[in-house]
Amino acid sequence: MVLLYPSRWWVAALGAMLALAAGGAFADDDVRIRPLNHAAWQQECSACHVAYPPQLLPAASWRAIMNGLDRHFGADAALDPQQRADILRFLETNAGQGRGSMGGKPLLRITETRWFIHEHSEELPASIWSRPSVKSPANCIACHTAADRGDYSEQTLRLPR
Amino acid sequence: MIIMRLTLTAALLAATVGAQAEPPPDFEKLFATQAKQENPAFVGFSAEQGQRFYARTHGKDWSCASCHDRTPVAIGQHVATGKTLAPLAPAANPERFTRPDKVEKWFKRNCNEVLGRPCTAQEKGDVLAYLLTVR
Numbered sequence: 700m701v702l703l704y705p706s707r708w709w710v711a712a713l714g715a716m717l718a719l720a721a722g723g724a725f726a727d728d729d730v731r732i733r734p735l736n737h738a739a740w741q742q743e744c745s746a747c748h749v750a751y752p753p754q755l756l757p758a759a760s761w762r763a764i765m766n767g768l769d770r771h772f773g774a775d776a777a778l779d780p781q782q783r784a785d786i787l788r789f790l791e792t793n794a795g796q797g798r799g800s801m802g803g804k805p806l807l808r809i810t811e812t813r814w815f816i817h818e819h820s821e822e823l824p825a826s827i828w829s830r831p832s833v834k835s836p837a838n839c840i841a842c843h844t845a846a847d848r849g850d851y852s853e854q855t856l857r858l859p860r
Numbered sequence: 861m862i863i864m865r866l867t868l869t870a871a872l873l874a875a876t877v878g879a880q881a882e883p884p885p886d887f888e889k890l891f892a893t894q895a896k897q898e899n900p901a902f903v904g905f906s907a908e909q910g911q912r913f914y915a916r917t918h919g920k921d922w923s924c925a926s927c928h929d930r931t932p933v934a935i936g937q938h939v940a941t942g943k944t945l946a947p948l949a950p951a952a953n954p955e956r957f958t959r960p961d962k963v964e965k966w967f968k969r970n971c972n973e974v975l976g977r978p979c980t981a982q983e984k985g986d987v988l989a990y991l992l993t994v995r
Contacts, residue, residue, distance in 0.1 A: 773973075775970075775972040834937070835942045838943060
């Protein structure tokens with residue numbers, strides 16, 4: 700069981716203990732991303748893409764992203780200041796603890812984190828990303844069919860044609 | 861006791877229905893008022909003009925149709941992220957054009973992306989007129 704960018708050291712510790720207790724019941728690459736609830740985060744972020752789990756980027760990355768919403772990967776995703784602050788607080792509270800930076804600058808794309816690259820490098824045809832139903836590695840739900848509920852487990856994973 | 865409960869249920873039901881019955885704002889009227897302020901020669905909205913506006917690009921990469929599909933009663937797909945988007949035309953999705961905050965927010969964002977400037981009230985009204993004709 701791999702817990703990535705665990706947002707609290709005790710989550711990692713608990714995870715490790717559970718993994719030990721389970722006697723290796725989880726495969727090594729069975730990522731457990733804890734589903735979270737926050738109405739504004741869910742509603743606003745999922746308008747254009749799955750509301751990406753806060754655990755997958757460190758707080759510095761979320762701050763950089765939320766400070767540049769008017770130029771959000773080529774799109775205007777501006778929010779009113781109050782809502783922006785509310786969502787950022789939630790992201791920071793649940794952010795991962797990984798470094799997630801490159802050349803001193805925080806990474807802005809989950810797909811550029813070492814974790815993502817590692818998790819998606821095995822057993823996947825390179826052509827998967829360009830299939831019309833997938834279109835982009837940002838489109839988690841194309842394969843992780845329950846990503847909108849925060850479930851990225853193997854059980855809900857289906858590679859589309 | 862049962863009667864009391866029934867009365868309470870009826871009252872709650874009436875309150876719920878009452879809350880839902882509040883009509884959404886008439887966006888065509890709203891845009892017409894704004895269009896008159898922007899242009900004293902404003903004569904009205906045109907669904908044909910709205911259809912052309914919806915389908916073509918405006919000096920940048922994307923059109924409305926890039927994400928909302930060429931036929932706005934269909935399910936769209938976000939051109940960058942691939943996410944499926946609920947239909948834009950009210951005939952296929954009654955939630956569209958019911959909430960002023962949402963309408964305002966998305967015209968602001970999307971006009972900025974598609975045109976590189978805010979849309980005029982004429983443009984918004986034309987597009988809405990078109991969307992209301994699509995079945």
